[in-house]
Amino acid sequence: MSTVVEGMRRFVGLLAAGAPAPGLMVLRAMLFYIREYPQQVHHPKEDRYLFTPLRDRTDEFDHVLTELEFQHAQGDVRLRNIEHALTRYELKRAPALRELRAMVDAYAEFYADHRCMEETLILPAARRLLTEENWVEIDAAFGANRDPFDGVKLEDDLGKLFSMIVKTIPETES
Template sequence: MEHATRRSAIQVMLSEHSRLTSIVSGMLRVVDDMACSASSPSAMLMRAMLYYIQEFPDQIHHPKEEQYLFGGLRERTDECNGVIGELERQHEEGGQRICALERALTRYELAGADMLPALREEVMNYADFYARHRHLEESVILPAAQRYLTAADWLEIDEAFGANRDPLESLESESNLDDLYALIVQTMPNTQPRA
């Protein structure tokens, strides 16, 4: 029973990481698309992506990681305290980076193509930041959690990550986020991101 529950909770976390990775990859493609076509709906799509990050990872996923996963590890071992502290700092920094991205996008919308290099740099910086963050969680924290957390811990984590979520204070908000994610993925340009 412990193994099945652990796999379920971890699969949810990895799936959520994968979703955010696809959004971040999409942001890179969108900013490249902006350079090619000023008439595309790219700015609106970028805003939808930023909204998704603020509403899902920042308001739901990260707080649950901190409370259940990081908190559980802190109760069981001090081996990961430094990494957990770094990840919590990164969660806070991620929100600040999203605000910086919104400001860069607004400047682009108001001033035009001259502001595109700054926007692209912010997107690239965020993509690098998130890739490092995800790697640290998946290569250090999840393996440590598998070693140190108990079956009871995993049941609680599984319940937390599998529970109905209500970030927009409506009964349909989780469905709305899924719809927003699907819309973003369907609307993203098919071009490959530039290196």
């Protein structure tokens, strides 16, 4: 996920610099990946299998969990706004680039802050407070990212999309 978010930043940076960049469909693929995997697969499981058991054990982190759940919802709104800004860029080009870049940069900061909160506060608390049974459920839930409509592993398809995205974005110039 961090790689894709950084790829979005590099992509709009290339556009702003007037440098050669892959087609805009690559940025759309990045947005699709971020919406489908974290927003549709990862966050709901986090809410159900990590946050709920942690709340059952203590109220010490309720304010943090509430904020993270709010951020999960806000992430989807922010991504939709980036998609709209990308469409405006496709139609207007240069006049719309500043807004697109600002939204991508703001999302990257938002994501970094969100991840930091999870990694520095919630995961250590979960390691300390959750039971072995909780962890068995967490492992089972996060290992079963299946598309309910066709039985194919959604995670595999998203993994292929991720690989395509990473291969398409040019390396940062040193």
